[in-house]
Amino acid sequence: MTDLYDRINVAAAAVRQHTDLKPDVALILGSGLGALADDIAAAATVAYADIPHFPRSTVEGHRGELVIGNLSGCNVAVMRGRFHYYEGYELDQTTFPVRVLRELGAHTLIVTNAAGGLRADWQVGDLMRIADHINFPGMTGQHPLRGPNDPRLGLRFPALTDAYDAGLGRLLHSLATAEGITLHDGVYAMLTGPSFETPAELRLLQLLGIDAVGMSTVPEVIVARHGGMRVLGISMISNIATPDAPPANHEEVLAAGEAVKPKFTALLKRLLAELC
Ligand code: HPA
Numbered sequence: 001m002t003d004l005y006d007r008i009n010v011a012a013a014a015v016r017q018h019t020d021l022k023p024d025v026a027l028i029l030g031s032g033l034g035a036l037a038d039d040i041a042a043a044a045t046v047a048y049a050d051i052p053h054f055p056r057s058t059v060e061g062h063r064g065e066l067v068i069g070n071l072s073g074c075n076v077a078v079m080r081g082r083f084h085y086y087e088g089y090e091l092d093q094t095t096f097p098v099r100v101l102r103e104l105g106a107h108t109l110i111v112t113n114a115a116g117g118l119r120a121d122w123q124v125g126d127l128m129r130i131a132d133h134i135n136f137p138g139m140t141g142q143h144p145l146r147g148p149n150d151p152r153l154g155l156r157f158p159a160l161t162d163a164y165d166a167g168l169g170r171l172l173h174s175l176a177t178a179e180g181i182t183l184h185d186g187v188y189a190m191l192t193g194p195s196f197e198t199p200a201e202l203r204l205l206q207l208l209g210i211d212a213v214g215m216s217t218v219p220e221v222i223v224a225r226h227g228g229m230r231v232l233g234i235s236m237i238s239n240i241a242t243p244d245a246p247p248a249n250h251e252e253v254l255a256a257g258e259a260v261k262p263k264f265t266a267l268l269k270r271l272l273a274e275l276c
Contacts, residue, residue, distance in 0.1 A: 022105040045066070108231075119211055120240070122211075123182075124237060127237070134188075
């Protein structure tokens with residue numbers, strides 16, 4: 001079976017065998033940020049390996065399961081672990097789960113990641129609401145919507161002027177203020193990785209006005225918007241990625257996720273309570 005639409009429906013039907021709960025909100029939890037899923041009153045936890053056509057998670061800190069249930073009064077489907085281009089998957093594979101969550105009923109996507117902060121005055125553990133993105137792989141042809149377009153899934157030429165929902169962004173900022181949590185607004189750029197950036201690359205990104213850099217998120221956001229979902233993106237600044245910073249490593253990324261767990265969890269739970 002090669003047709004994307006059919007593969008989405010086969011995968012969604014397999015998930016529905018585990019629960020008939022219909023998620024309103026889909027969440028993708030990035031590196032080190034999976035703990036939020038522990039607080040869900042889970043109706044079902046489905047290993048990615050048990051969902052037809054799903055890729056497998058290969059990265060430490062990404063568990064590889066879909067948790068469906070209720071969190072703060074919201075019916076949610078949480079991806080505990082995501083797929084990256086650098087793992088060897090094509091972008092339509094890395095974004096396939098977003099299609100399935102959309103088919104299951106989710107109309108809003110909350111996408112999170114760990115990212116390098118390009119602003120010298122930011123701290124490790126700060127949060128950034130993604131206000132906009134730069135799709136570097138897309139500029140060289142690696143785009144999740146490349147190939148035939150199925151009009152049942154979305155437009156051939158979707159607009160991305162409003163990729164990140166302004167209302168959700170305002171809501172997140174007001175909740176962060178109420179919780180005393182520092183929340184920046186900024187531009188996220190995706191590079192494919194898996195190597196971290198050279199100092200010259202970081203200088204280039206700074207010159208372009210980019211605030212945070214990572215290896216994910218942008219393809220998922222594009223596919224969510226293709227499917228008409230509202231999107232909220234949050235980066236957790238896991239390391240300071242200025243040209244003079246010490247070399248980045250994956251362990252510090254995971255450690256930063258562990259350290260921000262309490263505030264990150266509190267903020268997302270408050271947000272969900274407002275959304276549903
Ligand atoms: N660069 C790219 N991706 C990242 C970084 C970084 O510094 N930190 C976390 N993901």
